[in-house]
Amino acid sequence: MPDFLALNGKRALVTGGTQGAGAATVALFRDLGAQVMTTARKPPGDLTDDMFVAADLTTPEGCDAVAAAVRARMGGVDIIVHMLGGSSAPGGGFAALGEAEWQAELALNLLPAVRLDRTLLPGMVVQGAGVVVHVTSIQRLLPLPEATTAYAAAKAALSVYSKSLSKEVSPNGVRVVRVAPGWIETEASVRLSERVAAEAGTDLDGGRRIIMDSLGGIPIGRPSTPAEVANLIAFLASDLAATITGTEYVIDGGTVPTA
Template sequence: MDNSLKGQVALVTGGTKGIGKAIAERLSKAGVKVVVTARTAPDENTDGQYFIPADLTQPESAATVAKEILEKYGRIDIIINNAGANLSPGGGFSVLSDEHWYNDWQLNFMSVVRINKALLPTMIEQKKGVIINISTGAAKQPIWEMTMSYSAAKAALNIYSKALANEVGAKGIRVNVVSPGVVKTPLMLDFIDNFAKSSNITSDEAFKAIMDKVGVPLGRMAEPEEIASLVTFLVSQDANYITGINYSVDGGALPIV
């Protein structure tokens, strides 16, 4: 990677753990001024990253985060909408309450819409910017036993991202989606453990069941850094003609070309 990212300002939501942490670290190494949001502070020194505590399921949080970034840096060049999680229990439609659907929608879709709406006017004024929305392979390959409401919210995110890319492309702003498959993050490991407990099986058996269900030709989980590598490329000038695309990083799991 060249020095094209040096000095740019980036926001990484959900940037203290897992994929978000890996992305924030990779961008920092590229010379980016990284702002990280999460509900809780990072556990360790983040090498100059600027932390803003925020619960993005709350409607007012996006405006608060945007205001603080612009007051501190005066610009925003990169938005990585990474905050998201499968909040609902497994078991299909019958176990999902209105609250489950609402919570997944707020975290996995509306948080992205609000952050982008708060910061896009600055990107438009700059006539330049890049947005990466982190989705999931489960939006195209839903597992009804485990991810129904989460998959639905992320599928909406995919459509929104394409529409937004079409709208703001002529204004100098690129929007892409990265859809990881099974990634070795704290959230995924917790998900496997919870699935094991609810199914009365061991964690190893739960992991095998998930991998068998998803079908990963490479036969392993991705490392967060493998997702971060693609994101870093997509926000760089090497990807200046790429917008409106959804990239699967799933070890070959998606069974279509």
């Protein structure tokens, strides 16, 4: 019996693929037979030059360098997973967000996808096939005013851009989908849980509970794992999802209270 899910022969680019859900996606794609290039500002120790491009994707020059490497090393691309994202904005609500903070959130969470798509997607259109996965966030639906206003707004912009793009290129055989994670328990989120726990005088599980409560609760009682997010992305990028385009798939343990 053939494998249920395979990406044999597919050429994939995964941004932000050296940690968390990005690293899990890179590993799974390779296990499923894809040729995968990934990128981040600094290389981890276990990737060879052919697999990795060091670039700052918050700049046009960094995006151009990655696109050039995709063409030179893989001859094009069949799947793009825009995993890159995050927030460094301070707490304190809207008043704490100056011009620099807003520009930084857009530069990290929106513009790398726009720039890489603009450069690489025409090749997908020419070949008549391809998949683009934009990783958004449930924060676009559930922003936390104290801390994530700019991040949530940037992810909302990414979601709208993704939907518009899907309507334009799907008739040419290129599917565009969105994956919206909730809280993912990465190494960074574990450190956050530890810090919250220490501040509250509780243990690690107590720290997790405080974070889950701040999100309005997670009905399944835990965050998603990076591997679970990668599983969803792999399915959507595969031929099994051949008629899925223009939609968003939430993976949040039930955090968002409405459909």
